[in-house]
Amino acid sequence: MRYVKWTFWIVVWLFVAAFFHYTLPQHDIARVTDTYEKRIDFGENSIFWAQPDVGTDGTTVNRDVFFIQARKANGKVMVYRNEDTGWGWPPYFKFDTSNLQAEAADMKSTSENPKWVSITHYGWRNEFMSIFPNAVGVKPVAGPDVTIIPWLNIIILTIFAAIVWAIRVRWIRFRQRRIDPMMEDVGDTWEAAGDRMAERRGRFSRWLGTWRSK
Numbered sequence: 001m002r003y004v005k006w007t008f009w010i011v012v013w014l015f016v017a018a019f020f021h022y023t024l025p026q027h028d029i030a031r032v033t034d035t036y037e038k039r040i041d042f043g044e045n046s047i048f049w050a051q052p053d054v055g056t057d058g059t060t061v062n063r064d065v066f067f068i069q070a071r072k073a074n075g076k077v078m079v080y081r082n083e084d085t086g087w088g089w090p091p092y093f094k095f096d097t098s099n100l101q102a103e104a105a106d107m108k109s110t111s112e113n114p115k116w117v118s119i120t121h122y123g124w125r126n127e128f129m130s131i132f133p134n135a136v137g138v139k140p141v142a143g144p145d146v147t148i149i150p151w152l153n154i155i156i157l158t159i160f161a162a163i164v165w166a167i168r169v170r171w172i173r174f175r176q177r178r179i180d181p182m183m184e185d186v187g188d189t190w191e192a193a194g195d196r197m198a199e200r201r202g203r204f205s206r207w208l209g210t211w212r213s214k
Helices: 004-025 097-106 151-213
Strands: 028-039 062-072 077-082 117-122 132-138
Touching: 028 097, 028 132, 062 097, 062 117, 077 097, 077 117, 097 132
Parallel strands: 077 132
Antiparallel strands: 028 062, 028 117, 062 077, 117 132
């Protein structure tokens, strides 16, 4: 039973960690190498694509999507999609996809004359399933060694940890005040019932013994 309990909580916290890792903003220091637009036919990975741009027809099964190609400071190539989030989830309230594409195109550079930028995004990159992180912001930085402190992530995770701690403390207090005494009463009742049953079995055994002696 204990192993089942631990397995359950491990799975729960893995889901929580995956949720935050996908949803919270991340910052990549890179240089933009190209921007382009491509028509996408959505399939099994449609859950990892945002909704159509606000004001456009959302009933089609395919649409044109903006992409931003970049190379990180460590040399790794990364491709970002550039889609509106609108009023949906995650709550970035992004409505400026076209403007962001124009800004990224203006920041394109070569390895001989690099322009380093911080690309803020959420989501994952998976080549096998054709999943791309969604860029939500691009801004120039001084160089490839710039460190971006994720203050928003720190605040959100701190608030989440405080909420979890508060719920746990209240649950422990509730269990100590209500559930544990109730379980003790149930245990005492079963123990008393067991004692009475044992006493009756003893009386019955003694009664049988009197007949055997005769």
